[in-house]
Amino acid sequence: MVRGYLLSLKIINLAIFAWLYIIFLTSIFDFNTVVLTADNEFVIFAFLGALKNVFSYLIYGLFFLIAYGLAFIFGGGVNSFTFDFIEGFFQGYLSKWFSIPQPELENIPNLILSEFGVLFNDFYLFIFQILFIISIFYAIKGFFKSDPKNSFVAIGSIVLMIIIPLMVVGLRDMLNLFLGSLPPASRPEFVQYIYQMASTNPLDDSLKQIPIDNFFQFIASPVILFAIISYIYLELTFQINYADTVTKPSLERNERLEAQLNILARESHFITANIDKIKTEAKEKMKEIEEEQQEGLVVGKFFAKTGRRFSYVKEMIERKKLEEEEKKLVTAASKTRRLGRYIDRLFREDSEARDTLTASSSAPRSRNLATSTLFNFIYRLGLLMIISFIIIHPYWFLATIIQLPEAITESVAIFSPEVIIILLLPIMLIFPVISKLISFIKHRNLIIRLQQEGRIKELLISVGDYVIKEELKAPLEEEAEGVVIEST
Amino acid sequence: MNIEELRVHRELEKEKVFKDDFVHIKVVIENIGRNSFDFIEIRDNYNPQLFRLILGENFISTRIGPKDIIKFSYVLEPKVRGEYALGPLSIIVKDRLGFNSVERIVPDSVTDILIYPPYEDIKRIEILGSKRSLQLNYGVQRSKQKGLGSEFYGMRKYVFGDQFRLIDWKASARSQTLIVKEYESERDVTVMIIVDSSDTMAGGAIENTKFEYAIRACMLLTKVALTRRDNVGIFTFSDKKNLKFLKPNKGEDHFYQVLDFVARIKPQGKCKFNEAMDNFTKRFQKRSLVFILSDLEANPKDITQAIKKLVPFNHTIIVINPFSPWFEIHEIDLSSTDKALAEAISEEMLEHILSIRQNLRNLGINIITCGPDDMMNQVLSNYMEAKKKGKAY
Numbered sequence: 001m002v003r004g005y006l007l008s009l010k011i012i013n014l015a016i017f018a019w020l021y022i023i024f025l026t027s028i029f030d031f032n033t034v035v036l037t038a039d040n041e042f043v044i045f046a047f048l049g050a051l052k053n054v055f056s057y058l059i060y061g062l063f064f065l066i067a068y069g070l071a072f073i074f075g076g077g078v079n080s081f082t083f084d085f086i087e088g089f090f091q092g093y094l095s096k097w098f099s100i101p102q103p104e105l106e107n108i109p110n111l112i113l114s115e116f117g118v119l120f121n122d123f124y125l126f127i128f129q130i131l132f133i134i135s136i137f138y139a140i141k142g143f144f145k146s147d148p149k150n151s152f153v154a155i156g157s158i159v160l161m162i163i164i165p166l167m168v169v170g171l172r173d174m175l176n177l178f179l180g181s182l183p184p185a186s187r188p189e190f191v192q193y194i195y196q197m198a199s200t201n202p203l204d205d206s207l208k209q210i211p212i213d214n215f216f217q218f219i220a221s222p223v224i225l226f227a228i229i230s231y232i233y234l235e236l237t238f239q240i241n242y243a244d245t246v247t248k249p250s251l252e253r254n255e256r257l258e259a260q261l262n263i264l265a266r267e268s269h270f271i272t273a274n275i276d277k278i279k280t281e282a283k284e285k286m287k288e289i290e291e292e293q294q295e296g297l298v299v300g301k302f303f304a305k306t307g308r309r310f311s312y313v314k315e316m317i318e319r320k321k322l323e324e325e326e327k328k329l330v331t332a333a334s335k336t337r338r339l340g341r342y343i344d345r346l347f348r349e350d351s352e353a354r355d356t357l358t359a360s361s362s363a364p365r366s367r368n369l370a371t372s373t374l375f376n377f378i379y380r381l382g383l384l385m386i387i388s389f390i391i392i393h394p395y396w397f398l399a400t401i402i403q404l405p406e407a408i409t410e411s412v413a414i415f416s417p418e419v420i421i422i423l424l425l426p427i428m429l430i431f432p433v434i435s436k437l438i439s440f441i442k443h444r445n446l447i448i449r450l451q452q453e454g455r456i457k458e459l460l461i462s463v464g465d466y467v468i469k470e471e472l473k474a475p476l477e478e479e480a481e482g483v484v485i486e487s488t
Numbered sequence: 489m490n491i492e493e494l495r496v497h498r499e500l501e502k503e504k505v506f507k508d509d510f511v512h513i514k515v516v517i518e519n520i521g522r523n524s525f526d527f528i529e530i531r532d533n534y535n536p537q538l539f540r541l542i543l544g545e546n547f548i549s550t551r552i553g554p555k556d557i558i559k560f561s562y563v564l565e566p567k568v569r570g571e572y573a574l575g576p577l578s579i580i581v582k583d584r585l586g587f588n589s590v591e592r593i594v595p596d597s598v599t600d601i602l603i604y605p606p607y608e609d610i611k612r613i614e615i616l617g618s619k620r621s622l623q624l625n626y627g628v629q630r631s632k633q634k635g636l637g638s639e640f641y642g643m644r645k646y647v648f649g650d651q652f653r654l655i656d657w658k659a660s661a662r663s664q665t666l667i668v669k670e671y672e673s674e675r676d677v678t679v680m681i682i683v684d685s686s687d688t689m690a691g692g693a694i695e696n697t698k699f700e701y702a703i704r705a706c707m708l709l710t711k712v713a714l715t716r717r718d719n720v721g722i723f724t725f726s727d728k729k730n731l732k733f734l735k736p737n738k739g740e741d742h743f744y745q746v747l748d749f750v751a752r753i754k755p756q757g758k759c760k761f762n763e764a765m766d767n768f769t770k771r772f773q774k775r776s777l778v779f780i781l782s783d784l785e786a787n788p789k790d791i792t793q794a795i796k797k798l799v800p801f802n803h804t805i806i807v808i809n810p811f812s813p814w815f816e817i818h819e820i821d822l823s824s825t826d827k828a829l830a831e832a833i834s835e836e837m838l839e840h841i842l843s844i845r846q847n848l849r850n851l852g853i854n855i856i857t858c859g860p861d862d863m864m865n866q867v868l869s870n871y872m873e874a875k876k877k878g879k880a881y
Contacts (some may be wrong), residue, residue: 242584246527249549257544264543339542342510342563346501356514356561357544364551372524376584435588442590449592 002247005366006240009373010143013236017139017154020229027222029161033202034128037121043129047122053115061108064090068105117193124197127164131157142237146244151237155230165203172198212393219385231384232377239373243364250363257358261343268340271333387427394423493521494552496530496577496594503600504748506607507569510542514561515577517552524553529580532562537694538572538603539564566603567695569703571752573598604751605703610711641670677777677875678719678736680803681706682768683750684782686726686759691783692816699755701810701860702781705867709779710746712868714738716875721772722749725764726757733771759786761794769797777874778803779867783812784844784855792847799851806870807848807855812837814859 025031037046067086135157142150172194179187184195210224211217218224346353355361390397399409413419494517501512515532519525531547544562552558566572577597582589643659646666659667683706689699710720721736734749759782778798784791784807798805813834845855858866 238585242526245586246549246551253545253548260543339510339563343543346512346563350501350512352559353512353514353561356559357563359545359548359550359560362517362548362550362558362560368524368553369551372526438588 002243002251002363002366002369005370006146006243006247009236009240009243010146013151013233013240014139014143016229016233016236020158020226020233021135023222023226023229024158024161027206028204028226030202030204031128031132033200034125037125038200043122043125047119047126050115050119050122054112054119057108057112057115060090061105061112064105064108113189117189117196120193121196121200124164124168125200128161128202131161135161146237146241148234148237148241151234155234158230162203162207165201168194168198169201169203210392215389218389218393224388227388228381228385232381235377235380239377243369243373247364247369250359254358254360254363261354261357264336264340264343267336271337271340391420391424391427394420490521490523491579491581491590491592493519493523494525494528494579494581495520496579496597498532498575498577498597498599500574500599500601504602504604504751505566506604507566508606508608510563510565511601512561512563513546513574514559515548516557516559517548518557519552519554522554524551524556525581526551526584527582527586528552529582530560531578531580532574533576533578534564534574535572538566538568538570539574540567566601569603569605569700569751570754571600571602574601575599602748602751604747605700605707610707643667643669677713678721678774679709679713679871680721680723680736680772680776680778681709682764682778682780682782683722683724683753684726684759684780684784685724685730685732685753685755685757686785687756688759688785688812689783689810690755691812696815696860697755698783698810698812698815701815701863702808703750703753705781705808705863706750707746708864709867709871710743712871714740714743719776720746721776722746723764723768723772724750724753725760725767726755727760728763730757731764731767733768736772736774736776761786761791762797765794765797769801773801775802776804777871778805779871780805780807781867782807782809784809784841785812788840788844788847791844792851795848795853796851804874805853806874807853808863808867808870809841809855809857810863811841811857811859 035043037043039046041049064086067090071086135154138150138154138157142154175191175194179191184192187195204222206222210221219228352361395409395414398404398414399406408414496515496517499514499516501514505511513532515530517528517530527549528551529547529549534541534546542563542565544560546562548558548560550558564574575594575598577594578591579594580589580591643656644667646655646660646668650668654668654670656667656669683699683702685699689702690697692698706722710722713720717738719736719738720742722732722734724730724732732749732753734746737745761782780795795805795807813830841855841857848855856866856870
């Protein structure tokens with residue numbers, strides 16, 4: 001039942017993830033822009049092509065340099081024939097091998113730099129594809145394993161797909177402030193790369209337009225909807241993780257114990273049925289041992305045979321070895337039978353013993369879990385939406401709840417980032433303050449309890465380890481004191 | 489998360505249990521509050537050196553709803569005789585996401601459990617008893633005298649002066665001579681078992697110490713002696729603080745008193761033979777069959793002097809000496825150094841015992857040195873021997 005509940009939760013969560021992706025790809029992110037380059041080539045191929053080109057130019061240039069160097073050393077100085085031959089060989093043959101245009105040696109650095117620009121841009125676009133694959137992979141992994149980390153990575157990858165273009169565009173806008181007046185060709189190389197990257201913006205313009213005047217429009221806007229669904233996805237992941245964590249031990253215990261009880265019942269019956277055989281075998285073995293004993297290992301004879309004293313311990317150990325094996329078999333058989341009988345009697349006398357042993361009755365019920373999950377889920381989601389709305393649009397909150405005068409609520413300053421931050425601060429501080437408060441109360445309660453219950457130490461002593469430590473400590477301290485006294 | 493709203497307690501199937509028997513322990517958790525606890529971990533602590541977990545688990549991780557009760561249980565097997573504590577119970581309460589947790593030990597959640605010595609030996613005797621092997625031995629005892637008792641002793645020819653009512657007419661008719669029946673009169677023997685409970689007796693593996701064997705031997709002897717309607721008393725000693733005495737008595741109930749008595753004894757303190765025997769002679773003077781179970785790890789002179797103090801009371805004294813090295817070598821795979829060490833200790837100990845034996849032989853007291861394998865047999869056979877010879881009555 002609980003397993004069914006967990007599976008249904010996981011399916012729902014996967015569906016939510018699909019919904020999240022649909023919103024992301026239809027309203028926020030244009031995936032086509034990161035799949036194809038401006039030349040209608042697949043980004044992955046363009047990226048690999050650029051990578052190949054960079055290395056080709058590097059190798060070509062290196063060979064060129066080596067050839068010139070060798071010609072210079074062995075040709076005994078500048079020899080136009082040799083240089084003509086090398087240029088002809090490299091440009092006519094090797095350049096074809098590398099599938100690059102026929103470059104002169106002095107052009108190679110520029111060619112590498114320009115290919116770097118292409119590579120950089122393609123890599124930028126390629127990142128989105130990698131992130132896309134990661135998010136899908138971890139979402140699927142999250143379905144099979146209830147570790148919230150997987151869902152975090154999946155959501156994190158999607159969020160990165162929004163953040164990276166925003167950062168690049170933001171960087172470009174910032175650079176514009178300083179270098180906007182310069183003609184594009186005279187800007188530094190890396191700046192040109194950033195401009196090139198920022199020219200491909202996969203994000204939708206709706207990202208910047210959030211309707212903040214109407215609560216329902218606010219919720220329905222793609223970005224907020226995306227945020228809320230992301231939250232729902234994570235919330236559900238945590239609920240799944242919780243349900244799994246809280247039910248797994250009980251379920252596993254139940255299965256383990258049921259298996260143990262079945263094995264015990266089977267073995268016990270088997271031993272009961274074959275007890276005579278086991279006993280006979282054991283008797284035979286014991287006879288053999290006894291025969292060995294009679295050869296002079298009787299304890300009483302030890303004192304008589306003073307000459308054999310030294311070997312007695314050795315012999316005794318050897319004999320014990322033999323006995324141990326036999327004893328183990330007989331003891332295991334008798335213990336299993338005894339335990340089987342005990343458990344039978346226990347189950348007969350105590351009707352709930354089976355349930356308590358397997359803890360089947362203590363496993364959380366799926367109905368209770370579902371109710372609590374739903375309640376917690378709705379409560380937190382509602383709170384999240386309200387807080388989000390208040391933070392982004394504080395007007396209603398300030399005018400209705402705090403009832404600030406219109407001069408303030410209607411002022412332009414109220415929408416400035418500073419005011420929003422001032423409003424945000426108390427909300428941000430709510431959680432740390434609450435956690436501090438809880439820790440303070442817990443600490444205070446603990447002290448009160450420890451004062452009330454002076455028996456805590458006694459209780460710990462009875463556990464064992466504590467006693468040993470205490471007992472060990474006391475003689476050590478005594479010894480230490482003794483040493484001090486002696487030394488003084 | 490108000491942890492105080494959780495009520496946890498332990499229910500024990502029985503509070504007195506034989507070693508190697510099983511005990512079912514149930515832990516009941518009740519949430520008396522109106523809120524559920526999303527994640528609780530309850531652990532019932534026990535000392536693994538003293539108990540072995542046989543079935544189930546001694547902890548649980550689950551959630552508990554408001555006004556809900558959950559139970560879990562497990563089965564333990566006591567490994568060592570004695571009086572030990574089970575618990576305490578500890579609770580950990582966590583929130584749903586595991587960010588916040590509270591842990592505490594449940595107050596008054598320690599339960600004492602009394603572990604009797606193993607019932608194995610007693611059971612064996614009972615089985616033997618059921619086959620009447622014990623009763624068969626009655627005929628050869630001299631502890632019972634001919635006289636006016638109720639138990640049939642035998643038949644013999646009539647001699648002048650015999651009471652007529654004792655004549656068995658049927659047997660007389662068959663044999664054509666007068667035959668009289670003889671009855672035996674019951675005479676109690678008091679068996680006093682003196683057990684050394686000093687710390688040296690606790691050497692070796694915790695489950696198989698000399699003391700444990702001594703207690704097992706003591707139980708066995710008690711059971712046999714009580715079956716034969718003898719009085720049995722116990723005296724355990726080490727130093728001044730650890731002198732315990734159980735008055736001799738007879739009957740089935742007394743066996744359980746002995747069980748209870750020996751279960752609570754712990755091997756502790758130095759072996760003060762002299763003080764112990766002084767105390768014993770003050771408490772008990774009646775002539776009896778005295779078994780002393782001790783490893784005799786004390787000054788030989790002291791031991792001899794102490795045992796000498798028992799002689800004036802005409803006790804029949806039998807000293808059963810569990811030979812320390814044989815009990816303390818519990819590891820089978822000893823290294824060659826350990827083996828050499830064991831042999832050296834063995835040799836030294838032997839010299840010690842021989843010197844005590846020499847001293848006591850002059851008093852007519854024999855020391856029976858035994859190992860773990862033959863200790864029970866030695867105790868039992870010496871008791872039987874003493875009974876046959878009609879000692880100590």
